[in-house]
Amino acid sequence: MARPDNARYLESHEWGRLEGDGTVTIGITDFAVDQLNDLTFVDLPEAGDKVTKGEAFGEIESVKAVSDLISPVSGEITEVHSDVDGDDFSALKTDAFGKGWLIKVKPDNADELNDGTKSLAEYEKQLEEEAH
Amino acid sequence: MRETPLREEHEKLGARMVDFAGWFMPVTYTNIKEEHTRVRTKVGLFDVSHMGRYWIGGRDHMKLVDRIITNDRASMKPGQIRYSLILNGQGGILDDVLVYSMGDEGTLLVVNAGNRDVIWKWIERERKGFVVDITDMSNDYAMIAMQGPESVALLNKISEVDTKALKYYYLTRGNVLGEHEVIVSRTGYTGEDGFELIMPANKAAHFWQELMNVGRGLGVGPAGLGCRDTLRLEAGMPLHGHEIDDTTNPLEAGLDWAVKLKKDDFIGKQATLDLKEKGLDRKLVGLNVVGKRIPRQHQEVIRDGKVVGEICSGTLAPWLDDIIATAYVPPTMGEVGMSFEIPFRSKTKSIKPGDNGQKALVVPLPFYKRPGKK
Numbered sequence: 001m002a003r004p005d006n007a008r009y010l011e012s013h014e015w016g017r018l019e020g021d022g023t024v025t026i027g028i029t030d031f032a033v034d035q036l037n038d039l040t041f042v043d044l045p046e047a048g049d050k051v052t053k054g055e056a057f058g059e060i061e062s063v064k065a066v067s068d069l070i071s072p073v074s075g076e077i078t079e080v081h082s083d084v085d086g087d088d089f090s091a092l093k094t095d096a097f098g099k100g101w102l103i104k105v106k107p108d109n110a111d112e113l114n115d116g117t118k119s120l121a122e123y124e125k126q127l128e129e130e131a132h
Numbered sequence: 133m134r135e136t137p138l139r140e141e142h143e144k145l146g147a148r149m150v151d152f153a154g155w156f157m158p159v160t161y162t163n164i165k166e167e168h169t170r171v172r173t174k175v176g177l178f179d180v181s182h183m184g185r186y187w188i189g190g191r192d193h194m195k196l197v198d199r200i201i202t203n204d205r206a207s208m209k210p211g212q213i214r215y216s217l218i219l220n221g222q223g224g225i226l227d228d229v230l231v232y233s234m235g236d237e238g239t240l241l242v243v244n245a246g247n248r249d250v251i252w253k254w255i256e257r258e259r260k261g262f263v264v265d266i267t268d269m270s271n272d273y274a275m276i277a278m279q280g281p282e283s284v285a286l287l288n289k290i291s292e293v294d295t296k297a298l299k300y301y302y303l304t305r306g307n308v309l310g311e312h313e314v315i316v317s318r319t320g321y322t323g324e325d326g327f328e329l330i331m332p333a334n335k336a337a338h339f340w341q342e343l344m345n346v347g348r349g350l351g352v353g354p355a356g357l358g359c360r361d362t363l364r365l366e367a368g369m370p371l372h373g374h375e376i377d378d379t380t381n382p383l384e385a386g387l388d389w390a391v392k393l394k395k396d397d398f399i400g401k402q403a404t405l406d407l408k409e410k411g412l413d414r415k416l417v418g419l420n421v422v423g424k425r426i427p428r429q430h431q432e433v434i435r436d437g438k439v440v441g442e443i444c445s446g447t448l449a450p451w452l453d454d455i456i457a458t459a460y461v462p463p464t465m466g467e468v469g470m471s472f473e474i475p476f477r478s479k480t481k482s483i484k485p486g487d488n489g490q491k492a493l494v495v496p497l498p499f500y501k502r503p504g505k506k
Contacts, residue, residue, distance in 0.1 A: 059477070063450075
């Protein structure tokens with residue numbers, strides 16, 4: 001799966017992409033989906049809820065563990081991907097950067113998306129290092 | 133991190149490797165569900181070389197073993213295997229082990245990877261006054277478990293061992309893949325029929341490759357620690373560090389059958405007798421969870437708004453397709469059908485307004501029994 005180079009990446013394997021309408025789409029990477037492997041549950045917030053950069057907005061659960069979902073920006077949630085919220089992971093598994101998106105956020109400050117996040121090249125370097 | 137002689141084989145198969153009790157081990161090769169199902173329906177191979185294998189020989193080996201284990205070594209037939217506990221003086225569980233009787237020659241103890249050092253030191257401490265020789269065979273030998281209904285057919289293809297004569301919880305030493313004196317035991321940790329093989333460490337890779345090749349027509353595949361945990365939990369088998377540890381005792385864990393209170397003194401006997409007299413504070417139960425979230429170790433168990441217990445293990449049981457868990461609750465709340473709530477950190481849509489958490493009902497243990505087994 002080709003990872004988009006117009007998205008920003010977190011060390012904790014979330015991605016965020018600034019869309020043409022000014023919202024930020026947030027998801028988790030194909031690497032995270034592969035590592036979690038046996039997914040059992042995704043717990044997402046609701047539209048209208050606030051998210052804070054660097055803080056958890058939901059949880060993703062696999063047979064082995066529960067992980068926080070971390071937001072790369074602060075702002076208000078405009079949309080939640082209801083197909084993924086719960087226990088249908090087909091979109092996450094096949095298209096983590098497209099149909100597998102989790103939430104859309106209207107950011108307080110869109111520039112924040114670049115603060116402390118990684119470019120695709122930097123993120124892929126991290127993955128290489130984790131493999132060793 | 134320590135590694136087994138099969139590390140390269142796991143990596144060749146594309147395993148996800150993790151740190152398990154200080155060992156670099158495969159957690160999955162494909163995914164838990166597929167590997168779990170393979171063991172329930174065909175045959176799966178597990179690397180269990182990380183477990184400790186301690187040989188106790190010499191004149192007093194039976195006496196020493198009977199002092200440190202709760203089950204009865206002296207009454208075992210040669211070639212018999214028994215599940216047993218090793219207790220501390222307070223009756224807490226240091227480890228659960230398999231005891232292999234090699235007749236008068238000696239006893240082999242197979243101990244959990246995470247407790248290797250604790251148990252070795254325990255044996256060293258307790259051996260004083262006994263004429264015994266003890267040997268740590270763990271690193272010189274490897275161990276492969278083959279588990280599942282096709283494991284008999286697989287073993288028949290590679291060995292001269294009479295699988296019909298080898299009963300459940302017995303061992304034999306025989307020729308497997310041209311190697312003499314391989315220890316073959318009809319044991320496992322999955323709830324399925326199967327065998328565990330102990331071979332010299334430098335033969336392990338050859339054994340693994342041959343089992344994979346020869347077993348292809350039988351549907352063999354590698355199975356990681358991920359499904360080892362889901363299989364054992366479905367089968368209601370305790371895992372040290374979860375259902376049992378040095379603060380739990382065999383009675384509350386439902387393991388009284390492995391504690392022979394009528395045999396001569398053994399470490400932890402008096403404490404266990406005292407506890408029996410006094411009565412239990414809690415007991416281990418199986419829970420079936422209504423909802424989608426998996427209870428995790430140490431999560432609270434609530435009844436009538438009060439914390440009454442704690443989760444030991446939880447999983448999405450791949451074969452039963454249910455969320456199951458084990459927990460300690462007061463003995464008065466252990467009946468089948470008793471209902472509890474398990475709260476979650478984040479909001480969960482399956483929890484109705486007014487409820488404190490996901491509902492969980494007591495069900496009989498084990499959760500799963502293989503067809504035809506009593």
